[in-house]
Amino acid sequence: MLARVQSFVLTGIDASLCEVEVDLDEAGLGNGRKQPTLVGLPDAAVRESLERVRAALVNGGYTLPWESITVNLAPADIKKEGAVYELPIAIGMLVASGVIGRKRSASSLQRRPGDADSEHAPHWEAPDYRRYLFAGELALDGRIRPVRGVIALAALAKQIGYQGVIVPADNAPEGAVVEGIEVHGVRTLTEAVGLLNGALEPAPLSPINVASLIEESTADLDFVDVRGQEAVKRAITVAAAGSHNLLMLGPPGTGKTMMAKALPGIIPLMSADEALEVTRVYSAAGKLIAGESGAPGLVTRRPVRTPHHTASAVAVIGGGIVPKPGEISLAHHGVLFLDELAEFPRNVLDTLRQPMEDGHVTIARSHASVRFPASFMLVAAMNPTPKGTMPDTDHGRREMDRYLARVSGPLIDRVDIHIEVPAVPWKQLSGEAKGTSSAQMRERVLQARERQRVRQGGRANARLSGKDLDRHARMDDSARTLLGQAITELGLSARAYDKVRRVARTIADLEGSENLLTAHVAEAVQYRLLDRKV
Numbered sequence: 001m002l003a004r005v006q007s008f009v010l011t012g013i014d015a016s017l018c019e020v021e022v023d024l025d026e027a028g029l030g031n032g033r034k035q036p037t038l039v040g041l042p043d044a045a046v047r048e049s050l051e052r053v054r055a056a057l058v059n060g061g062y063t064l065p066w067e068s069i070t071v072n073l074a075p076a077d078i079k080k081e082g083a084v085y086e087l088p089i090a091i092g093m094l095v096a097s098g099v100i101g102r103k104r105s106a107s108s109l110q111r112r113p114g115d116a117d118s119e120h121a122p123h124w125e126a127p128d129y130r131r132y133l134f135a136g137e138l139a140l141d142g143r144i145r146p147v148r149g150v151i152a153l154a155a156l157a158k159q160i161g162y163q164g165v166i167v168p169a170d171n172a173p174e175g176a177v178v179e180g181i182e183v184h185g186v187r188t189l190t191e192a193v194g195l196l197n198g199a200l201e202p203a204p205l206s207p208i209n210v211a212s213l214i215e216e217s218t219a220d221l222d223f224v225d226v227r228g229q230e231a232v233k234r235a236i237t238v239a240a241a242g243s244h245n246l247l248m249l250g251p252p253g254t255g256k257t258m259m260a261k262a263l264p265g266i267i268p269l270m271s272a273d274e275a276l277e278v279t280r281v282y283s284a285a286g287k288l289i290a291g292e293s294g295a296p297g298l299v300t301r302r303p304v305r306t307p308h309h310t311a312s313a314v315a316v317i318g319g320g321i322v323p324k325p326g327e328i329s330l331a332h333h334g335v336l337f338l339d340e341l342a343e344f345p346r347n348v349l350d351t352l353r354q355p356m357e358d359g360h361v362t363i364a365r366s367h368a369s370v371r372f373p374a375s376f377m378l379v380a381a382m383n384p385t386p387k388g389t390m391p392d393t394d395h396g397r398r399e400m401d402r403y404l405a406r407v408s409g410p411l412i413d414r415v416d417i418h419i420e421v422p423a424v425p426w427k428q429l430s431g432e433a434k435g436t437s438s439a440q441m442r443e444r445v446l447q448a449r450e451r452q453r454v455r456q457g458g459r460a461n462a463r464l465s466g467k468d469l470d471r472h473a474r475m476d477d478s479a480r481t482l483l484g485q486a487i488t489e490l491g492l493s494a495r496a497y498d499k500v501r502r503v504a505r506t507i508a509d510l511e512g513s514e515n516l517l518t519a520h521v522a523e524a525v526q527y528r529l530l531d532r533k534v
Helices: 044-059 086-096 150-160 169-175 189-197 210-216 230-242 256-266 272-285 313-317 346-350 353-358 394-404 409-413 426-430 438-456 466-472 477-490 494-511 518-526 529-533
Strands: 002-011 014-024 037-039 069-074 132-134 164-168 182-186 246-249 335-339 360-364 369-373 377-382 417-420
Touching: 002 086, 002 150, 014 086, 014 150, 037 044, 044 086, 069 086, 086 132, 086 189, 132 150, 150 164, 150 169, 150 272, 164 169, 164 189, 169 182, 182 189, 210 272, 230 246, 230 256, 230 377, 230 417, 230 438, 230 494, 246 256, 246 529, 256 335, 256 377, 256 438, 272 369, 313 346, 346 409, 353 360, 409 494, 417 529, 438 466, 438 494, 466 494, 477 494, 477 518, 494 518
Parallel strands: 002 132, 037 069, 132 164, 164 182, 246 377, 246 417, 335 377
Antiparallel strands: 002 014, 014 069, 360 369
16 A cells, blocks of 8 residues: 655755655565665665664554565655654554554544434544644654754645644644644654544644744843943944944953843844744754744744854854754844954854855755855954953054954955944943943834835845945035045945945934934944054
8 A cells, every 4th residue: 555645855944845655565575675665865864764663663552564665755856864754654654554544443433413422422523644744753662753844844834735734742833833724743653643543632733923922022131231331332233223244342351242142132123024034044953942942933032143263164154964054044133243253263254254245155065055044243252462452562563463364354344333342441340320221222223223114125224235325325525525535544445335334324314314424424434443453
């Protein structure tokens, strides 16, 4: 008997349909085989799945002619990897052997009210396995373990018109964020069989209200806890208002790390679509299982990723034999914070240049190319010298120049705002006066973002092209003259010219000005600190 069960293949953060075909040789001949046959371009992990499936079936009390089974994963030209196929393979074997879907006895048959003995019959209808997608890893005792990519599986089921998905119970909240489909979470293979045979009442998860969970999310840190640094807070407000990249230069212990981690608290909350997209990235990377989400099955807060300076290029950018998202994709719609920027390997930093411009990264392999989203705010911090202190001699300044040179000019050129973070005086550290809070900064940021939404359809100023700037960032004569002088004297590149205009546009939005004035351009030029240092 031939059975077909539907599952999925995860490519990047997107899912495509995978049909699991199970053929049971009814004659039981097996052609002399001692093991079932598995075809369809499986990797080593998928091949090992058969042993776990066999043990789970045996321990569940199901006896099958093991050597007479052939399993095909279609389409055959796409490589299959991971343990997601173990549950659908097991379900396919049980369908082929008649355990699932066989004609039930009178005591277990589903009957309608009014039929004979209807008071002893279940009043529900068993799910039809042909209308569901399946995924799950099996333990040897039949428990079903969580897998990656369930939100992509649920989205695929909705897209192609399936009724729902049957997935591990730990993954069910993740699938429930997709509206319009049923999500059944099962903990054991026996439970899945009971559900499909009508022995258990179907209890799909209630849809999760994504918008309400986002509204309930709160930031961990508040800028009011940062003593002093009002000038830096101003620069961070500008960065958040226009989604600009930011670099903070200063000695240790001045609050750089704390302010970077408080930044998401002043950025507008994610939209439901953004939250779902970020959740898909985390699900593909297996991070939802590890507890990286702000709520069960959903990332509700803008992510802040802080890779260590020893991280490899693959860890930061993404990749591997089977490509997976890196830190820049895990920071999608959030903040990528690189502390001790100059300590990162040069090749790792230079790989950031293309994603910073394009908002995505493409990982090419011989069998396929995978594209991951990577639209993030880069926030970097670094000391001025290896010792961490600001130089006060000619020798110290030369040492600073050598240290800053570890970061390539083209990367620095892609950072909109450079700001010096000085040491905090004792009076400010010990005083009771509190500075600007996150709520105050966020109010100004939201007002500026609203102006951008009305003027340019919601695109942040940092994403404006040169033509857009010509239309939306008009300057008066004095502002244009000042910018020309800065370009000439500082030797700014054409990219830096547009960066200054974008930052000035954001400063004008914070001030409620339609045109760029001299003060706006002057402040934006002051944020090109490293163009004057190197």
